[in-house]
Amino acid sequence: MKIAIGCDHGGISLKAEIVPLLQEMGHVVDDKGCYSTESVDYPDFAKAVCRQVQKGDCERGILICGTGVGMSMVANRFEGIRAGLCNELFTARMSREHNDANVLCLGARVIGFGLAAEIVRAWIGAEFAGGRHQRRIDMF
Ligand code: RB5
DSSP: OEEEEEEOTTTHHHHHHHHHHHHHTTOEEEEOOOOSSSOOOHHHHHHHHHHHHHHTSOSEEEEEESSSHHHHHHHTTSTTOOEEEOSSHHHHHHHHHTTOOSEEEEETTTSOHHHHHHHHHHHHHOOOOOTHHHHHHHTO
C-alpha cells in the first residue's frame, strides 16, 4: 500500500529506520519530511501526512514526534482521520481492529526501533473488524 510518513526533529532518527522497513515490506512511502535535525513544528508535518490520507493519495499515514502526543492531537482534528498513538503492540493492533485507525503515531523518545518496527508490522497487518465498531465510528 502507499503510506505517507512525517516527523519532526524529535522523530527523524526513527523515521530514517521506519522508511526502509516499510519499503522492504513492499510498501510505497511518501515521505513528507522533515529531512534534518533542525527544530521544526510538528503540526506542519501532521497536516502534510493527513492531507495525503484525506485525499486518498495514501491509504495510511505514520507520524513520529518525540512522544507521539502532539502528532496525534493535530491528526485527529482532520475530518476522516483516525489517528492512534501506539507505543506498544496491543494498542497498535486494537487501533486497527476496533478503531480502523488510518494514521499511526509513534513516540521516538519513548520507544526504540525494535519495538517500533513490531508496532508498524502489527498495525499494517491488522484488519478492521467492522460490525459494532463501524457503528461507533459512524457516531464520530
Ligand atoms: C519536540 O521537542 C517535541 O515537543 C515533539 O517532538 C513532540 O513530542 C510533541 O508532542
